[in-house]
Amino acid sequence: MHVVRLFRSMLVQSCLAFGCADKLKILSSHYDSAIKHIRSGIKIMSEVYCDPRSGTFCHPFLRSSTVTALEMDSLRKMLVRLQDQAMTLTREEVDMQLSQSVPISEIDIGIPEVFRSIGEARDIFEFYRCKAGRQFRALDTADPDNFTDLIHHYSRLIEKLAVSLNNFERTRGPLLTARDKTGLTVIRIYQKMQYIILEYGKLGVSDQRSWDNYNSIFEEIVMLAASVVDSAQGIDCLSLSPSQLAELSQNGRLKPSFSLDMGVIAPVYNVATLCRDPVIRRKALTVLRSMSRQEGVFNSHACALVAEQAIAIEERMAAGMALNYQDERSLLKLLPGTRPSWQSETAEITHSDEVPDSARLTYIHPTLKIADKNVCLTIGQPGKHMDIPVPALTAMLDLVTL
Template structure:
């Protein structure tokens, strides 16, 4: 009816100024919103998020655990938490001078590491507890599989001078406590002896309140000298970490974009001042953090194909390169220094830094390559970029050769469990990077079959990491296996026909990437059924969120793709079954329709850079059958490849980790934008 206002859901977020004016805010926290800037009004900051969730509701800040603790479990231990031995050793190494001998200690020694906040830190008693928790536990968890002085030293030091950093640290400590409490007992089943003030909801409320204070501290500071560029960059890292933790990936990308823009601005100012281009405007530690955040955001975009403005750009908007002058600065696809790969890495950290730099160069190159693809016929690249692509393959192989002795040493006596895991994870990333980069030059999903041995290598390394973590967790949580209450709902496994499940690993969050992205690639691109199912089960074996990567979401995407591709297909001679372990979830509705999401093509094909030229041996498409071992019988069977017409790829994923829902669109590889795709399938999943 004319004159009737359309109903809308009332928005309760946004800055204070926009709420008073009753207009929609773009919520560019911590930056002032566009409305305030445009109307030249003072943006007074953002209020804390509303306490819309009741105490009986679930705080969804991590992947859903595979198995919840039984209701009959005893009440949680209220005694002080002792650091695990590997965390204790890690902190002792940092506290000791270089070359000092570390004497092994018992877990009881952890009680001597009690930290008392400095008197000049304006904490309330409750805030001080969260700060203490961050220092003792959260900083180490955020580091992931690699040591990081950024979290355990630099951030803590900055708390003394920067209000925004101090509030962000308290927020992350409270968030870590929320995750811990939300997994102590089943939802809606509080123990009668529990403290209402120690509930997940109370910690959650403190977390979002402190997050809001951190945003407002930056907003209110404006462009004054009271907030240094170093503080702003560090705040972007911490706020992006918080947003990833709670599942708000769009806001995390905003924070990363804000930090990268500031870093590029500072670099431009140094260039204009005729300073050395090798000198960074901030310390190397912060530059490394933003390199990893950029890699994380780009990997997310490449996997799920976000639309603008949720795409992180590493290259500046400049006219197309001149292929006739590839050596000039304007024609170079990479805007950063290119360090050569040594013959042998001297440490895991040296290898990690070299891989980060190589990844950033590859991502910069692919950005420019896709810009060419938009204005050229699909599958045709300038000759200069084809040759440059070959140089990346040489660098990837050189890195692998330099890392080989470290990879072989991971099982040697004296190598800590954390270092062993870091070595395995780093090799997983190098293997994944090699596969994805080489396949950037292919227009056929069939060519992924040539990497079956590399897919298996990723799964084997991930099994090492998860297996070691499960054994440590089982020894800590259930020292007497006869009294273990964590073995409910066991699944028959496909790891050699034996039962395998990580029953004791708790849900976790890390700011750094780990096993989830490589296993996602295996789950979606490997068509060998056993390897693919192993990757899916490893993703579901422990509830992980690594940066913006969620293990449960990736496992369910891999499961659905396998169902689509293997439907009505006998994978083995003799009709071996294609059953996929399907997670407990609401029904999946699948339908086909013309594509509605236009995204950047993922692959660029050309005639003279086929897969056979990258790898030794024939092109995988030339082989009609392969050999695989059935985990049920242990006997070799001929594996019949999934035909090209059945294979699909992810075209777009729209999801909300906070509500645990996603809309996934699949389609063909190498379809020109605007061309109808007959393979398009769309589904919505909830978990």
């Protein structure tokens, strides 16, 4: 079933981005080594078991560990998160298989009427997000009934999580620290994005125009993300022009940050590439350019660069420029330059309705070619697929560091 296949792909690709990761390579830009370390960590974790007699964690070839179950669970969650991110970056079958190798509970954990802390809310939300991703990826595309059942199951869970989060904010809001408020905002962002994806799945369609139904929620996500960035950077990012943001970045005034936890890059990137409203997606691009963030394998600079390509390709096709998947040069004509004046180049697009389905990309993401140590821009529409070298992305392979 095409809709199931598309939606399953959408869940895998909903956080498409590019960056560097893993504890050993965080600051070094050795992306190929980072991916290998993540794979090795997941493989080791999948082979670890607990000896109930001694209370230690054992491995067939490594020394036993005396870490607590809580510490082991935290390590498992971190590795699973990084491996899922690595999978969106490489698209390789080995990562698809590894994503299923570390077991997670098959029993749904309870959702309280009100969360006790931001940490509890984040952990429960992450649990269901991870579990949903695995279940949708494992779906048989010829079984639409299971697809529909899963959609409704997770829609109910999202509603229940929202109620618990609202109760938490109502009862604990005045007592929250600035850090907790930021954490609450990030969870709200993911809650809204998951709602959009599930509602899109309920439609049972494969056209890209249906994303226009959620433009108002896309804008809410951008505004929430902007508040997170403004709080961290001490700026009003949406009031700044691209040249002002570039100057802040060049002068080192955008504070760099790194996190292995939930962040705002992926959902903002989703808005920039799924929302075709020219104003909203440019706000999302501005938010990405206002960051200097590394969130796991997701890098804000690279995401901004790819989002810029998406905007240029789709809006230039909507304006009448042709894309020939058999001719690499036709795509190069659609890509913006190194420093494009994309605002003036695509001013004729004023509303998402003006971008026809034929001009919309089903997916766009950077693909890391580990063996060749370069990066391609991977784009596709139904029945069409192309990898195109983008020198600016390949250069970022060596230049992006924190």
